[in-house]
Amino acid sequence: MELNRRTVLAAIGAGTAAALSGCGGGSTAADSADGPAEGEITLLTPIYEGANGKTLLEQEILGGFRKKHPDVKVNVDYTTYAQLNEKITTGLAGGLLPDVLMMGVGWIPPFAAKKAIAELPESLASAHDYEKRVLEPSRYDGKLYALPVVLDTRIVVYRKDHFAEAGIKKTPANWAELRAVAKQLTKDGRLGFDPFSIDLRQCWETFLFANGGRLFSEDGTKVLFTESGGVEALQFFKDLIKDGSADYAKKTDAGAPSNVQTGRASMMMSTSALWVQAKEQNPELIEGDKLGAFVLANRRPAMLQGGTLVTQSARSQHPAAARALVEYLATPDSILGAAKQRGSVPGLRDLNESGYVKENQFVDLSLQNLEHAVSEGGTAAWMEIREKIKPTLEPAIVGGQSAKDAIAELGRLAEAAIGRM
Secondary structure, eight states, rough: OOOOOOHHHHHHHHTTTTGOOOSSSSSOOTTTTTTTEEEEEEEEEEEEOOHHHIIIIIIIIIHHHHHHHEEEEEEEEEOOOOHHHHHHHHHHTOOOSSSEEEEEOOHHHHHTTTOBBBOOGGGGGGGOOOOOHHGGGGEEEEEEOOEEEEEEEEEEEEEEHHHHHHHHHHSSHHHHHHHHHHHHHHHBBBBBBBSSSSSSHHHHHHHHHHHHSBBTTTSSOSSSSHHHHHHHHHHHHHHHHHHHTTOGGGOOOOTTTHHHTHHHHHHHHETTHHHHHHHOOOHHHHHHHOOEOOOOSSBBBEEEEEEEEEEEEOOOOOOOOHHHHHHHHHHHHHHHHHHHHHBOOOGGGGGGGGGHHHHHHHHHHHHHGGGGEEEESTTTHHHHOOOOOOOHHHHHHSSSHHHHHHHHHHHHHHHHHHHHH
């Protein structure tokens, strides 16, 4: 069968048996993994990028797994987050879903609702000292479907030397202060604030949460971001651009030296990974203590919590082997290796005192503020909605559309997606 976008979506929406056949005809029960861990399985992952990541996963992490489970062979299917959703939905439609999948925060409800992933024993939630907040995105309808591997928080990174030169002695405590400081720091072609070098969806969500807003109701059936919190968050971007202290056209690509690193911006929205990137590309900034970070706040402090979770196909032919790999990828040693490689946040209290956490000041800040972490997603329709956020909000940033109209349009799209579930 030729698989195009229409056939994939039709298969997912209908919840057909073919779409849920996975790698074979295994059971979907949570206790179906009680047998011996053996057989050949596939892991689909969007992380462990590049040669170093591949070496870490295949030699170090899976090397340890093979010693513990010599009768299991793991084949790795590498992809990117940009291609992951399409790859999973195509696998569902074609009946070839990998046994173990790594996916993003917010992704569990959509795939659990389609019965594509297996419920995990609740005992796994207490197997290690996970931060409670970190486990929340791993659940759907009160049940555990995944375990966290690494977190990617969204924080504000700033140049301490720019602040000192301008006589600014404290970081902004709210949006009014942030706008004023950004204006003060904007000069000679330098932006006071760069909110746009992270994904626009994630940037707007962080501001929404800091403004006291929410994406959806607790049960995921009602859109809440159309209230004032979401409109004000988008309008704040327009105000920064009007001031001349932010510029959507001057955002930098992932992996390239950021505007804060090059000095073209004094503040920017970023992730904890910027510490590792700066250490490699501009070690003088780390050695000279020129980079600082703080949690965005307005009506409340808020730090968007993204990241990567590991889950198990509901139809694996080798559920015991798949379950064993899920558990192993979520152990402290595996998590610490992945976090180091990506510059991410490990969500285990066991690792809070590790040398990696203490050396990476952005990771340390994130762990100290997990009480303020908020995850995206929260509805079974998230995979459809998330793809529409950036293109729907962008016209308000680069064109003349009002923030109110852009948010209203996004709300209509989200309500329609939820209505189709």
